[in-house]
Amino acid sequence: MSNRLTHLKELEAESIHIFREVASEFARPVMLYSIGKDSSVMLRLAQKAFHPGRIPFPLLHVDTSYKFQEMLTFRDEYTEQIGATLIVHRNESALADGANPFRLGTQKCCGLLKTRSLLDALTEGGFDAAFGGARREEEKSRAKERVYSFRDGAGQWDPKSQRPELWNLFNGRIDKGESIRVFPLSNWTELDVWHYIHLENIPVVPLYFAKMREMIVRGDTLISTEHEPRLLPGEKPQMVMCRMRSLGCTYCTGAVRSDADTVPKIIAELVGMRRSERENRVIDHDQEGSMELKKREGYF
Amino acid sequence: MAILEATSAVPNIEAFLEQDQRKGLLRFTTAGSVDDGKSTLIGRLLFDSRGVYEDQLAAVRNSTLNRSSGPIDFSLLTDGLRAEREQGITIDVAYRYFATPKRKFIIADTPGHEQYTRNMATGASTAELAIVLVDARNGVLPQSRRHAFIAALLGIPQIVVAVNKMDLVDFSAEVFARIREEFDAHLKRLGIPAAYFIPVSALEGDNVIVRSPRTPWYEGESLLERLESVPLDHGATERPVRFPVQYVIRPDLDFRGYAGQVVSGTVRPGDPVMVLPSGRTSRVKSIVSWEGELAEAFAPMPATVCLEDELDISRGDMLVHPGKMPHVSRHFEALVVWMSAEPLKVGQPYLIKHTTQQVAATVTSLLHRVDVNTLAEAPAERLELNEIGRVAVETARPLFFDAYAANRATGSFILIDPIGNGTVAAGMIQEPHREPDADRAARAALLDLEFQASRLTSAERYARAGHRPATIWLTARQELAYLLERRLFQRGTQVHVIAGEVESPILPELAALLTAVGLISIFSGLTLDAAECERARERVGADRFFHFDPESLPTSDEEAAEQILAALEDREVLPRTRFTEQEGI
Numbered sequence: 035m036s037n038r039l040t041h042l043k044e045l046e047a048e049s050i051h052i053f054r055e056v057a058s059e060f061a062r063p064v065m066l067y068s069i070g071k072d073s074s075v076m077l078r079l080a081q082k083a084f085h086p087g088r089i090p091f092p093l094l095h096v097d098t099s100y101k102f103q104e105m106l107t108f109r110d111e112y113t114e115q116i117g118a119t120l121i122v123h124r125n126e127s128a129l130a131d132g133a134n135p136f137r138l139g140t141q142k143c144c145g146l147l148k149t150r151s152l153l154d155a156l157t158e159g160g161f162d163a164a165f166g167g168a169r170r171e172e173e174k175s176r177a178k179e180r181v182y183s184f185r186d187g188a189g190q191w192d193p194k195s196q197r198p199e200l201w202n203l204f205n206g207r208i209d210k211g212e213s214i215r216v217f218p219l220s221n222w223t224e225l226d227v228w229h230y231i232h233l234e235n236i237p238v239v240p241l242y243f244a245k246m247r248e249m250i251v252r253g254d255t256l257i258s259t260e261h262e263p264r265l266l267p268g269e270k271p272q273m274v275m276c277r278m279r280s281l282g283c284t285y286c287t288g289a290v291r292s293d294a295d296t297v298p299k300i301i302a303e304l305v306g307m308r309r310s311e312r313e314n315r316v317i318d319h320d321q322e323g324s325m326e327l328k329k330r331e332g333y334f
Numbered sequence: 335m336a337i338l339e340a341t342s343a344v345p346n347i348e349a350f351l352e353q354d355q356r357k358g359l360l361r362f363t364t365a366g367s368v369d370d371g372k373s374t375l376i377g378r379l380l381f382d383s384r385g386v387y388e389d390q391l392a393a394v395r396n397s398t399l400n401r402s403s404g405p406i407d408f409s410l411l412t413d414g415l416r417a418e419r420e421q422g423i424t425i426d427v428a429y430r431y432f433a434t435p436k437r438k439f440i441i442a443d444t445p446g447h448e449q450y451t452r453n454m455a456t457g458a459s460t461a462e463l464a465i466v467l468v469d470a471r472n473g474v475l476p477q478s479r480r481h482a483f484i485a486a487l488l489g490i491p492q493i494v495v496a497v498n499k500m501d502l503v504d505f506s507a508e509v510f511a512r513i514r515e516e517f518d519a520h521l522k523r524l525g526i527p528a529a530y531f532i533p534v535s536a537l538e539g540d541n542v543i544v545r546s547p548r549t550p551w552y553e554g555e556s557l558l559e560r561l562e563s564v565p566l567d568h569g570a571t572e573r574p575v576r577f578p579v580q581y582v583i584r585p586d587l588d589f590r591g592y593a594g595q596v597v598s599g600t601v602r603p604g605d606p607v608m609v610l611p612s613g614r615t616s617r618v619k620s621i622v623s624w625e626g627e628l629a630e631a632f633a634p635m636p637a638t639v640c641l642e643d644e645l646d647i648s649r650g651d652m653l654v655h656p657g658k659m660p661h662v663s664r665h666f667e668a669l670v671v672w673m674s675a676e677p678l679k680v681g682q683p684y685l686i687k688h689t690t691q692q693v694a695a696t697v698t699s700l701l702h703r704v705d706v707n708t709l710a711e712a713p714a715e716r717l718e719l720n721e722i723g724r725v726a727v728e729t730a731r732p733l734f735f736d737a738y739a740a741n742r743a744t745g746s747f748i749l750i751d752p753i754g755n756g757t758v759a760a761g762m763i764q765e766p767h768r769e770p771d772a773d774r775a776a777r778a779a780l781l782d783l784e785f786q787a788s789r790l791t792s793a794e795r796y797a798r799a800g801h802r803p804a805t806i807w808l809t810a811r812q813e814l815a816y817l818l819e820r821r822l823f824q825r826g827t828q829v830h831v832i833a834g835e836v837e838s839p840i841l842p843e844l845a846a847l848l849t850a851v852g853l854i855s856i857f858s859g860l861t862l863d864a865a866e867c868e869r870a871r872e873r874v875g876a877d878r879f880f881h882f883d884p885e886s887l888p889t890s891d892e893e894a895a896e897q898i899l900a901a902l903e904d905r906e907v908l909p910r911t912r913f914t915e916q917e918g919i
Binding site for chain 1 (some may be wrong): 356357359427428434440452453456459567593596636637649673690692742
């Protein structure tokens, strides 16, 4: 067994290989940086792939303006600390028109502030490859996602015309205007991600750790009060010991009740609790198969 | 049961992490037909090993209400996309993940229909184990044979045959034995040494996680036990070093590191390396990583290698051990799985992606098609989607490869359509391309020319030239060839280098001709292979033929040239002058 890698080292090797392939074969790659734990792991893997050189592509954060302040602070401090180039993109015209989840509903809001904004940012930057932190384990439609996911000129995904992917020979051929979404963490599970964060001491946003936070309790869901969502009759904010399992916009990312305030405690919770991490994402449950529909339209 | 303890209640998280950290990873593929219960088997594995999260399970319960009623339909856990759900079949490769306290597993779940050979091949390409399902009621059907064939074609080292639906044949030992005997014979024909047979009922869970009391006659492991115990090490770290350069890291003028993945073998500082295609040699100075310098990097580790000498190396080059070269050639034969709706066309331009090289390629001939059901080989005009054939390929530049059976990483490639950009085929390299008959005839013609042309004797030539003729066969190391040419020229000999990416079967005859006219000729080309070397020795005559194995020579070109000059003196090609040179110092 000495000459055999552990599962985490093997996943790391696979991801590093992917980073180097993309950096070699594409003219303008970019990393979609969502500030979440998966992005943190992607960043570390990219650092490793090009060490002692710098990460040879910029990071792109699509800012909906409804992110948690703690995320933005972390984003600015951490990317500066590691010397990465950060691009922040907002759909300013949609925001000026008053796009928000309370007025438009979560589906339309996400379409404008995330999907549209992302596609615009990719076009503006002339990026031909974009790394994303999505994992196949997260959601059913992602189980069949390729590592190199082909997107047509409009940034759309067609599940029927994806290229077969054999061994680790990735086909990055595209025509002008087309692009590839690249998922270096395809084979990682949520547990792998946390375990790697633990072993590698990777910094993550403090929102992942439990503390007393002001929340609206709506059924099983805890909603942050940070961007002053509308209260339903009878609701009032209360302090709850909780943490985020995944990070998105304040309104669409529910917290879970938890007292896990360290990475090992989060892992303990994870292996004990056994609920999937996207469960608290309002967006996935809009309708059955909704993630697949969003992806066809260009969502990550 | 150990699995439940470790996942449902964690008494000590540090101990759990410690154990979890040391786990290995097994990638396996499952192949089965529509009704032989593959999805149910996988659903069972995921469910019973607690891989299915509670809320995903709740979502499945909701959609089950729309279809047939009954207990939980495990297959719905694994069928992903809408189109598939509507058709009630899986149509693509889906990846699933689960872990036990012993191992982490990645399942490449592929459909079993004939038209989806390409998906099975895709799933099999990264797998170290294949589970082939057989329906106990139906015995060994053509699709089971096909699955085994594709597993063998893609070089999966381990095969487990799950004889499913044993509950429907009353857990009969006879049924199981009959299927086993029949399938074993088929596997032997495929060259698969030993498969592992397990009687299971995916629906009822027999022999899936734990051994079933309903098969007391079965003494082997349960499916999960087998998955947890099968050896993970297939000797990749013991094979010859292959390090395709992916990316050159140059943060400043003082650092130049070659980044890539060690696809086979083990690299250590101090090791001699040869760079392909230049043939130049050096030593590993250091292996740099985020964690610091490494004492070794073994397959499949990523590594950044620094060399002692400044050489011109870029993406697509390969670092190898000088004594254990891969084949270097623009020609090879391969088995390909055709993956495009557009059939294979002989002579049409494609792109080939092989290790980190991507070059233009054409299929020069379709040698035969292989019937996936009967394994019969038959001549064919073209290859359609999901068909498998043996082809001869020619590439614009030489590739550095091994046969797929010897090395999955350097023996595999994909073909890309340069117009539509799609991946149209997956290929497994078989062996270097053989010399066509036409070239043999050309060689014979040249022989006639030579022996009718000259009436001078070798003694007359020696008297004039002051040295004897010789053929020096250097294979790689072009720079050494030119240095040697210079040294020999300075010594007053008639000498000439023939180098480059030459690949002509008439080279042995050319060597014979040049030797006959009294020249010292140095052949240096990576594409010269062992068979040509032997023919050249035969044609030139053993006493005039010098073959230097790159491994046996010093890595420094200067030292190597000196060693070769000494050998030429020993064999009286050159007059002995070495003592005078030494006196002169």
